[in-house]
Amino acid sequence: MTAVSLTPAGPFSLAASVRFLEGFTPANYSGTADEVLRLAFPADDGHATVAAAVRQEETADGEAGTVRVEFTVHTGEPDGDLDGSPADPASAGPGPVSPGEPSRSEDAVRAQLARILSLDVDGSGFPELAADPVAAGLMAEFPGLRPVCFHSPYEAAVWAVIGHRIRMTQAAAIKARLAERYGRRVQIAGRTLHAFPTPPVLRAITRVPGLTEVKIERLHALAEAADAGELDAARLRALPVDDALAALRTLPGIGPFSAELILIRGAGHPDVFPRHEPRLHAALATAYGLDETVSGDISRLAGIADGWRPYRSWVGLLLRVRAELMGRHAS
Template identity: 50%
Template sequence: MTSTIHQPAVLEARGEFSLTASARFLEGFTPAARPDAAEESGALRLAFPVERSWEHAGVLIRQRAPGQVEVEIAHGSPETAVRQVRRILSLDVDGAGFSLVAQGDPVVRAASAEYPGLRPVLFHSPYEAAAWTIIGNRIRMTQAARIKQRLAEEHGVAIEVAGKKLASFPAPEQLLAMPRLPGLAEVKMDRLRAVARAARDGLLDAESLRELEAPEALRQLQRLPGIGPFSAELILVRGAGHPDVFPANEQRLHDQMRQSYGVPEASVAELAEIAEGWRPFRSWVALLLRTRREAEPVPEPRNREL
């Protein structure tokens, strides 16, 4: 699909935000890795299926001023695509109070200073986050990232954004029509189809998931085949963008917390108590600490769920 740039929309960021930090996160964090979205000359390019309509959109994003982000729509409906970009960059959350959380906790203050302006950068939708969790079960993240990118390139839609072609992940109906992918086990294909049906039927809608109490949203997500506690948290936090969930099943986060807070024997319940001080930005702080953990040279994990 060729580029058709519409009048840019301007998104206001309440609180500190850096598009450069978002782009660096996309480049370096394997589950979200988008080599074709790398920042060039202050711009970030994304392509994705838009929730509910599932039409494919392409966007060009620039930060023109400290509190302003400009979004040009290369393809798709401007209104729906811009709304999704706002959520992807966590600009739909008022972050003005985050500095108060950082001021009250030396660990959060240090992590915030290390990654200034970094907010959670989400999967394009809970649907794509759920697909990632299925693909990544019991294999290395780098291998899962290659499979996900291959799905986008071979079964999604190519969209030109500012002179660069991006591969948009298959919409639910495209995924349902897809034949078995070599290298992907049949059980994973069955579970991917279940995820596609759930997205098509509105069961993975970001706004609907955010309206629920977090425990109920997690329970609903775990009704999907292949979605356990770890995956449900990832979908809610990194797919729907819930800003205030403590990931109780994220081992690498817990390890980083034990190291950063000097509590090597702390239980998950005790770590959750520490995280109470992060409210109402527990998901945001968790991302900062997990990002710090990712920068350390440790063996690459496999998803624990099957």
């Protein structure tokens, strides 16, 4: 097991991240009273699986405490009948990387963990947005909450395809079953988790209850794209936003909405205003006291969001979280 430290630049609360994941249907996450964030996911290399336990130190001065992560990298793939029979991940593959392996893979996992928690972004300037009363209210309501991203653009893209035109709860159940049947089972901080299948495993699955043949074909194509580096987070974030979105839209099953999801919540881009997310547009219009019809004026809304630079993705997430909470209370 490897231990690393992540030092937040600006406000950050791991407890807020855990609460967010507990309410985020795609994550299918169940927290514990110890406020340790437990994660299991395919590594960015597309072949290994990572099991991680994340903790944050408490501080007396109100500053964001250092984030401590212990993780294990598991190599190899679970064995199983990919036409529908469960795998037996516990006995598969060569297991954890030995201490003698090159540290480059550990550095890559550290970077991926930082991206998942948006700790790869300097958030020290985020409080300056408090000059905007809406942004100030959001920060006060959700102190220290940064976007908690999908583990990778690959997983975000898979979610987009699975969830197309079906209920979110149904999509989450299908994704969880895929992890349980074909992903690696790991033990982390006293709990058992199932990671989502790596791209090579996903590409070999031929039948998934609840998914059409077309969706399975699209999942295979996404697995191939991930292997080819087309879903590399660093590459996507290095491109101009319009170019990154255009590249993502060339993938089967990925439209404008899904492309924005992959870039923002998969690659962790901190400064994108989604132009194809009506719920966010409605939440923005409501927060700024605008007429309901303004939620369809994307140019006007984008102009307001320009005041959130360079954290447009972050404020957009907080608006969505507030809107979803208000929706639950109203129902």
